[in-house]
Amino acid sequence: MTTGNFDLEHRLNxxxxxxxxxxxxxxESIGARSRFLTRRTDEGAKFGSEEKIFASNNYLGLISDKRVRQAAEEAIRNVGSGTGASRLLTGDTDLHHTLEQEIAECKETEKVLVFSSGYAANVGTIAALEPDLVFSDELNHASIIDGCRLADAETVVYDHCNTGDLATKMSDATTNREPNERWLVITDTVFSMDGDIAPLKQLCDVAERYNAWIMADEAHATGLFGNGGGIIQREGLEDRIDVQVGTLSKALASQGGYVAGNKTLIKYLINNARSFMFSTGLAPPAVGAAYKALKIARNGNRTEQLWENVEHLRSGLTSAGYEVLGNSHILPVMIGDRKKALEIGRKVRKQGIVAPPIRPPTVPEGTSRIRITPMATHDKSDIETCIKAFRKAGEDTEVISA
Structure with a gap:
C-alpha cells in the first residue's frame, strides 16, 4: 500500500x-467499578486483577442494573435483536412508539422521534430545518457543529453562555436580514467539558426578541431533573424551547437519541431528517433498556443518590485545593498544563481511579483538566478514595500545595 499524499503516519506522529x-x-464491564484489558492471548482477553473506580456518563449507574438488562433481554425475545431496516420501511415497532410516548411525557411535549444516536438526532434535525442563520454557543457539542455544516447555514458563534453577546450579534445581523429568514439559536443545556448550565430563560428572551427558534440539547441532563426530564423541565421552559434534543446513552443507560417537540415538527423530521430516514431503526434491546431506565429515573431515588455524591466529591476536591468548574453533576478539575494533566491522570489511576485527562483540541490550550463524573452507584468510600487519590496526585505534581 502506497502512502500517497495522505501520509497518515506523519499525522499520527x-x-x-x-x-x-x-x-x-x-x-471488562460498565459499572461503578471495572477491570481493564491488559493483553489478549489465544485463550481470550486478560483483564487486570484490580477493579478500578470507573467514571463515565452512566450517571445513574443503570447500565448494570438488573431491571434494565432484563428489559433489554425481553425486547430481544419479543421483538428481535435488530430492526433490519429504516423505520420508514419495515424497521418500525410498537416498542419504539412506547418509548417515544414516555419521553414525550417527561419532556412535556406533544411528540418525540427516536434516532439511532444523539449525534444523528442533532445533525439530522439541524440540516432538515434548513436555517438561514444559526447562532451557536462556542462550546456546543461537535454534533451541533457538524449539523450546522451539513445545513450549509451561515453560523454565528456567540461567547459561551453570554446572552449579551448573543443579543449584540443578533442585533447586528438584522441589518441584512431578509423577510422570512429562518434564524435558529442552538445551545447545550449542560456543557460536558465545563460542567456549567446554559442560561436558558435569558436565551429564550433574546431569541424571541428576534423571532428566532431555539434548539436545546439535553444530552447530559435527560433523566436527571424534574420528572425524568432535563434542565428545560427544571426551569419550566417547555413552551419556549422549540426543539428539544437528547440522548439515551448517558443517564438512560442505553443508546440512541431523540427529538421532542410539537406534532408538526416530528412529522416534518420523519419526512426530512436524512439521519433518521436512511438509518436502520434503533435496535429493540436499546429501546427496551432506555424505556426501563427512564421509568426507574422517574420513580426511584437514583437522582438523589447522584446529587449526594456530586456534592460530596465537589466539596472534597475543593477543600484539597483544586479549582472545580461548573455547577452540575460534571466536575471538571482544572489542571492547565496538558503534561501535568496526563501525569495526574496516570497517578490517580495507580490509586484505582479511572478519570481520563481532557486535552486540546477538545478544550483550549492551557485549560487541560480531569473530568470526573460520579455515579449514583458509587458509595461514600468510593468518593473518599477519589478525593484522597487526587489530593496525593496533586501534591506529588505540585498542582496543589501539601
Whole structure:
C-alpha cells in the first residue's frame, strides 16, 4: 500500500509529539467499578486483577442494573435483536412508539422521534430545518457543529453562555436580514467539558426578541431533573424551547437519541431528517433498556443518590485545593498544563481511579483538566478514595500545595 499524499503516519506522529495521541482501552464491564484489558492471548482477553473506580456518563449507574438488562433481554425475545431496516420501511415497532410516548411525557411535549444516536438526532434535525442563520454557543457539542455544516447555514458563534453577546450579534445581523429568514439559536443545556448550565430563560428572551427558534440539547441532563426530564423541565421552559434534543446513552443507560417537540415538527423530521430516514431503526434491546431506565429515573431515588455524591466529591476536591468548574453533576478539575494533566491522570489511576485527562483540541490550550463524573452507584468510600487519590496526585505534581 502506497502512502500517497495522505501520509497518515506523519499525522499520527504529530499527535504523539504533541501529547494528543488517544487509544482505545477495553473495560471488562460498565459499572461503578471495572477491570481493564491488559493483553489478549489465544485463550481470550486478560483483564487486570484490580477493579478500578470507573467514571463515565452512566450517571445513574443503570447500565448494570438488573431491571434494565432484563428489559433489554425481553425486547430481544419479543421483538428481535435488530430492526433490519429504516423505520420508514419495515424497521418500525410498537416498542419504539412506547418509548417515544414516555419521553414525550417527561419532556412535556406533544411528540418525540427516536434516532439511532444523539449525534444523528442533532445533525439530522439541524440540516432538515434548513436555517438561514444559526447562532451557536462556542462550546456546543461537535454534533451541533457538524449539523450546522451539513445545513450549509451561515453560523454565528456567540461567547459561551453570554446572552449579551448573543443579543449584540443578533442585533447586528438584522441589518441584512431578509423577510422570512429562518434564524435558529442552538445551545447545550449542560456543557460536558465545563460542567456549567446554559442560561436558558435569558436565551429564550433574546431569541424571541428576534423571532428566532431555539434548539436545546439535553444530552447530559435527560433523566436527571424534574420528572425524568432535563434542565428545560427544571426551569419550566417547555413552551419556549422549540426543539428539544437528547440522548439515551448517558443517564438512560442505553443508546440512541431523540427529538421532542410539537406534532408538526416530528412529522416534518420523519419526512426530512436524512439521519433518521436512511438509518436502520434503533435496535429493540436499546429501546427496551432506555424505556426501563427512564421509568426507574422517574420513580426511584437514583437522582438523589447522584446529587449526594456530586456534592460530596465537589466539596472534597475543593477543600484539597483544586479549582472545580461548573455547577452540575460534571466536575471538571482544572489542571492547565496538558503534561501535568496526563501525569495526574496516570497517578490517580495507580490509586484505582479511572478519570481520563481532557486535552486540546477538545478544550483550549492551557485549560487541560480531569473530568470526573460520579455515579449514583458509587458509595461514600468510593468518593473518599477519589478525593484522597487526587489530593496525593496533586501534591506529588505540585498542582496543589501539601
Amino acid at each position: 504529530e499527535h504523539r509529539s504533541a501529547n494528543l495521541m488517544r487509544n482505545l482501552e477495553p473495560a
